[in-house]
Structure formats: structure tokens, C-alpha cells
Amino acid sequence: MVNNAGVADRDEFSHVMQHLLALSRLNLAAPMFIVKALLPYLASNGRVINISTSLNHVAAPYQVACIANTAALDSMTTSLASVLAERDATINAVLPGYDERMQSVHRSIGTAPVIAQIVRFLASDDAHLITGQLIDAPAYDGPLNRVSPQCAT
Numbered sequence: 001m002v003n004n005a006g007v008a009d010r011d012e013f014s015h016v017m018q019h020l021l022a023l024s025r026l027n028l029a030a031p032m033f034i035v036k037a038l039l040p041y042l043a044s045n046g047r048v049i050n051i052s053t054s055l056n057h058v059a060a061p062y063q064v065a066c067i068a069n070t071a072a073l074d075s076m077t078t079s080l081a082s083v084l085a086e087r088d089a090t091i092n093a094v095l096p097g098y099d100e101r102m103q104s105v106h107r108s109i110g111t112a113p114v115i116a117q118i119v120r121f122l123a124s125d126d127a128h129l130i131t132g133q134l135i136d137a138p139a140y141d142g143p144l145n146r147v148s149p150q151c152a153t
Helices: 013-018 020-041 064-085 112-123
Strands: 047-051 090-095 134-136
Touching: 013 020, 020 047, 020 064, 047 064, 047 112, 064 090, 064 134, 090 112
Parallel strands: 047 090, 090 134
Antiparallel strands: none
């Protein structure tokens, strides 16, 4: 299952509360409910792949609510790894977005083909031992040849 549903806010912090709950329902609650509903049907070698953002690692003052939700989604991803491992299944997150080596966030967003390559790999049998990882898309260069520091552990 690839969780790619989500919406971003782009508001001054003073206006965030107007749509915080709606963002939280889609960006955090929905993936949690989907994984919970999927558990009884998740076969051995099953895969859950969340699409998050690496903007969680930088200051994004106009996306506070979205970033807070995706940071929680990342925490859910790492926390559920042991739960899914009991079923020989994996859960990981792909984090397109910011690459600190670039000057502009917009120039460093992973393209759809790059994101698709990472997701395809994580869904494959070759990724059966990779679980609970947060994979920064801009740092991706083939089947885990170069990954973010949090994936190195």
C-alpha cells in the first residue's frame, strides 16, 4: 500500500488553526486508520510505503501544520516497523523535498520518476529487510547506494 494522499498548507502561522484539524485528518489520521484496517489482510512480505517530506528537517514557516503532521507520520512509520515485522511486512517513508546541498528548496524536489523508483524498490522483494526507514528522495541514487543519515542505521 502506498500512502500518497496529503495536502499542504501555505499560511501564516497565525492562520494555521483554521485548517489544522482538516490537515491532520488527511495527512496523519487517514494513514493511521488505513494501516490499522489493512493489518488483518497484510500478507507476509507486505509493504506499506508512506510519502512524507524532508521539509521536516528545515524551517518552513508557511507550512507549520503540514510539517507537524508529516513529522508525526514519520514517527508513525518508524514506530509501526516492529508491529508490521511480526507479520514479515515492512513500513517505510519516502521524503521528497529539501536537500541541504541545494540553495533552493524548489530546485531540489525529487522528480516523480525518482520517487517512483524508490517506491518500486521498497515494494520489491529486494527490500524485505528494510523497515522503519525514512528515505530522503534527493539523496537517493539507485538501490540504496546513497541514503540519508537516518537510513544508515
